[in-house]
Amino acid sequence: MFWLLFSTASYADVYIYQDKNGTTHFATEKKGPQWKWFMRTPKPSAGQSSIVRSSNSQNQRKQLLSEVISSAAYKYRLDPALIHAVIEVESNYKDDAVSHAGAMGLMQLMPATAERFSVSDPFIAADNVDAGSRYLRWLLDEFNSLPLALAGYNAGEGAVRRYGDIPPYKETQHYVTKVIERYKRNLQM
Template identity: 55%
Template sequence: MSITDVTARISQIQAQLALLPRAGGASATFTDALSRTTAAYAPGDPAGAPGPAGSVTGDQVVTRALELVGLPYVWGGTDPERGVDCSGLVKSVYSTFGIDLPRLSADQARAGTPVASLDQALPGDLIAWDNSGRNVGADHIAIYIGNGMMIEAPRPGGEVQVVPVTTPPDYVRRILADPAPFATTPATAPTAATAPGAAPAGTPYADLFQRAGSTRGVDPALLAAVARHESGFDPRAVSPAGAQGLMQLMPATARGLGVADPFDPAQAVDGAARLIGDLLTRFGSVELALAAYNAGPGAVMRYDGVPPYPETRAYVQSVMTSWQGAA
């Protein structure tokens, strides 16, 4: 997998996780908070205590880390131009955003706040291992980038790389502030996608699309078109990336939406309707909302439109054709 592929995939499947209010304390919609793409975090100080609210996001941390892929491993290195070791990588990436972490991996693995397990980790979190009895605490550390992947400086003779997390970490630490609960805000003006409608006759789960669409202010036919493309109306579908259920929600995204079981069609449809409704409010366009559903709001904002990912462009065209054909 190329770095371009990794970056695109991270934007696609991990840019929908962090949920926080807008800077300044104003309440935000789910997608206002998803700015990772999206949400505003508060950086921690060297001791791990939260600092003042800022605009640093987990996706920004990941994006910066990805820029260092291929950089040589240099023992004791912290220079993003010449080389880094594992803790040097972490320190260098976070210092870009004015977050001063300790130099050693053992100290970095005590910074921020603990995360219970890897399945609760968000992009930008630190994951670390205690592999040696010769020292106390972590002796290897990496930056989690989501979907079971991490970026690390592995060993002398190696280079900064993106690899799967194959061994459960001994430490998971969050340097950025915990995501805050979100609140949804309905669209203020009806559009074709938010106007009342109905799923086409004979559509599987039509009653669920109708109910969720009415509740969340989204055209049921649009929800049905998304489900058709995402899973072929299969509530047990699981994608290679781990997206689940009728609406193909990633587990972390489902949790953020309050969906306890993404394989439950009723919960999945309601969660997807909630997300799509907020994306419509944020971007004001069905095409952009669909692009954000597929590739993440951050990718849409980064490219100021539908991202140039072939998969995303094909996705938007396919769902739009299906939805418009149902009108």
């Protein structure tokens, strides 16, 4: 079944827009004249076989990804239970997930993060988990704190540096709490 993790891809455009407050938004479609084309990114085609989408339940998807997650955990000195927690909160194990901000795949890599870690197709589960885990390890080394690393994963490392703590964004504060709760639950299983 491991071969199902690797697949051919069709391509989708990603558009970018910076609002008057300086906030950058990403979308997979042009939502108006102010939106500019940013990059073309591979994504699974509708008829394509995928290990994650071929499984009906979250538990099945989780089991099918365990080998990939264990490999990344070993490679980047992370607890597999932590990677599972991040994936569950980020995408609920859906490898074709795309957020309103343009984050993609299981670990919801932003286009710039995918590029930073040389991911050509963020919808390939193994590549996404590897890059997301590598980024998480980098954040842990950078901040020497799980809550700050998770805040950096969600809001960006610049926001954590700017505030010297978890940024005062409700989404980020909720995210950190939720991932840590899932991580603790995973450790008890």
